[in-house]
Every structure is written in structure tokens, then in C-alpha cells.
Amino acid sequence: MSYNNILVQKQLPTAIVTINRPNKLNALNKDTIGELHNAFKDLQKDKDVKAIVLTGSGEKAFVAGADISEFSDFSEKEGKKLAAKGQKQLFNFIENSSTPVIAAINGFALGGGLELAMACHFRVASNNAKMGLPEVSLGVIPGYGGTQRLPQLVGKGRAMEMIMTAGMITADQALAYGLVNHVTSPEELLPLCHKIIGKITNNSPVAIAYAIKAVNAGFKNTVNGYEQEIEAFGACFGTDDFTEGTSAFLEKRKAEFPGS
Template identity: 75%
Template sequence: MDYENIYIEEENNIATITINRPKKLNALNKRTIAELHEAFKELDDDKDIQVIVVTGSGEKAFVAGADISEFAHFSQEEGKVLAAEGQRLLFNFVDNLCTPVIAAVNGFALGGGLELAMSCHFRIASDNAKMGLPEVSLGVIPGYGGTQRLAQLIGKGRAMEIIMTAGMVDAKKALDYGLVNHVVPQDELLPLSLKIASRISNNSPVAIKYAIKAVNAGFKYDVNGYETEIDAFGTCFGTDDFKEGTTAFLEKRKADFPGS
């Protein structure tokens, strides 16, 4: 796919995806969701890429929401398909990606933008960031996983308040709530994100894949997270990364993980 609304930069086994629709405050339209799906899939399949950072272009917005003009006249059935396809192609897809994904939230992350950030494995925000799910002010609810992930991240009561008031929280409150891991000035956002990504890339990509699977299992009603952890833990013992990691530890040297 030729990308119109995003661009990708790769360096030191880390890929940065930038959503690039600054005139629309990087709003998610159908084309952008499709491009993001292809980009995440391509990078997840690339064994040289060990971490992905996603951010928005400019200084105003990560993603300021979905492109409302695309679905303002949808029927009930079309609305259901929109949510289901969006979750399948992007939001659930990112959540379950084997490669760790960091959201570098620069500015507004509203509606689908916050839902995208929450589908990433964790979030870092600039100090001017503002986050919210304003959908009820449009007569609809979050449809890309927002009602589920926000409550999982910050608790039911706080999520209910944010969703029902259609309000925004600033970066400091997002940090207090546990919605983001770090808050820094905007010019330090990508450097910190890449620094943490670099630390992640020093570790076993196979073990990280299974860690993501095990943590996610704890948030699924029909899956036993402890059993998933036990199975994943045992599976790691049969990997080349485990052999290299334990051998390097015993030999008192830095591990060089083959990623298998």
C-alpha cells in the first residue's frame, strides 16, 4: 500500500509511525485506519523491528478523533459494521500485536485517538496533551474499544465520569489516573519514547511476545490469565532466546537474542 496519511521511520530496530493529517488534526478516517493496519502488520512481520512508536504530526494533536463526516448518515447496521471492522483492523489488532507498541501522545487524543492510544501497550504524553471520549455529545458512544479499555486502565468510576461528561483530562490528571506512564515537555516526548523503546529492544522479543499475550489474557473474561502465563512460561523454555539468555547470564555477558 502507498501511504498517504502516515509515514514510517526506522532506526536501531525501532519504527516510528507518524499519522500525518495535520489539517484534520490527524483524525482517523477509513483510509488512515487501513494504512495503519497495513503498517502495523508489515512492521510486526519484520524481524528487525523490535518496538513500534506511534505519534501524530505537528504539535497540536496525536489524533483528535474520527472523521465524523464519513459516518454521520450511517444506519444502525452500518454503525455496527464500522465499529466491528475498526476494532478488527486496528484497535484490537494493535492491542494483540506481538511487537510492543508505545503511544507518544502529543496534544489532543480524543475519541478514536484516545482509543488508539489505549490500544497501544502503554502511553507517554507531552505536557500539553488532553484526552477524552466525547462521543456522547454526538449522540453515540465510543465504538473502538473505549468503554472497555478506559475502565480497565483507570477504573470503572473514573471511566464512567469521563465518558458521561464527554470531558477531557489534562496530562497531569492522566498520569495520576494511570492512563499514561510518563509526562514530559513536548520536545522530550519522542526522545523519551525512543529511549524506553531502546531499553525494550535489548530484551528477548520472543519473551516480550509471550508477556504481552499473558498480560492481555488477564483482561479477557473467557480466558484464565494464570493458565496462559503458565503455558507461555513453559513455552519460553523451548526457545533459542531462553538458551541464549540463560547462557549469557551464566557466562556474565550481554545476551544476543536471535529472536526465535
């Protein structure tokens, strides 16, 4: 499939999805959100893709925010619809992806850009990255999950301060807050992601998918995370990956997981 605003490269077992609007600092617009949804949907179906890296083109920005020109004249009803559709189509979709998604934050991650990074399963940042949720400076609040995911990651107090001040934090601050897992140089950003993915792909993709589902359940008020873990744990016993993993362990050899 061809895209206008994103690039998809497969370096198996990894796929790299790059938001490619450098003249707009990779700002999210309706078309880009739709293309990202389609790309992630296709990649999840590809059994050869074991992990996905999401990043931005150029050296300045991961995603510098949403494309404000698209919604500056929206009504209340249109604003609500915008947030609901975006969350369902992309942000929640990535969070619940059975394929691990790593955000490689290569510059500014602001507003919808930080919300997109937070929807990924974890984040790696270059040392020139800056992050923040500046929405209140525009008279609105984060609408793509920012008010929910940021407190989960950094705690309520820090999230409140970041949202209310509309300020930016550095990559090192983000690391101290727990917002990102690692900070490295711009040159080493993708190589570090590949190194981490190398460790992930040694393991059962089926078990990883169940683990993602169980962890996410713990942050949903309508789901009992412990019950979800029990169900997922039990389901693993019926998989070929479990048979291979336990056999390899007992036979003192490296597991070759079939992914089923």
C-alpha cells in the same frame, strides 16, 4: 509501501508511525485505519523492528477523533459494522501485536484518538496533551474499545465520569489516573520513547511477545489468564532466546538474543 495518510520511518531497532493529516488534526477515517493496519502488519514481520512508536504529525494533535463526516448518516446496521471492522482491523490488532507499541501522545487524543492510544501497550504524553472521550456529546458512545479499555486503565468510576461528562483531562491528570506512564515536554517526547525502547530491546523479543499475550489474556472473559501464563512460560523454555539468556546470565555476559 507508500501511504497517503501516514508516515513510516525506521530508526532501527524502532519504527515510528506518524498519522499525517494535520489539516484534519489527524482525525481517523476509513483510509487511515486501513493504512495503519497495513503498516503495523508489515512492521510486525520485520525482525529488525523491535518496537513501534505511534504518534501524530504537527504540534496540536495525536488524533483529535474520528472523521465524523464519514458516518454522520449511517444506519444502525452500518454503525455496528463500522465499530466491528475498526476494532478487528486496527484497535485489537495493535493490542495483540507481538511487537511492543508505544503511543507518543503529542497533543489532543480525543474519541477514536484516545481509543487508539489505549490500544497501544502503554502511553507517553507531552505536557500539552489533552485526552477525552466526547462521544456522548454527539449522541453515540465510544465504539473502538473505549468503554472497555478505559476502565481497565483508570478504574470504573473515573471511566464512567470521563465518558458521561464527555470532558477532557490534562496530561498530568492522565498520569495521576494511570492512563499514561510518563509526561514530558514536547521536545523530549520521542527521545523519552527511544530511551524506554532502549531498555526494552535489551531483552528477549520472543519472551516479550509471550508476555504481551499473557497480560492481555487476563483482561478477556473467555480466557484464563493464569493458564495462558503457564503455557507461555513453558513455551519460553523451548526457544533459542531462553538458551542464550540463561547462558549469558551464568557466564556473566550481555545476552545477544537471536529472536527465536
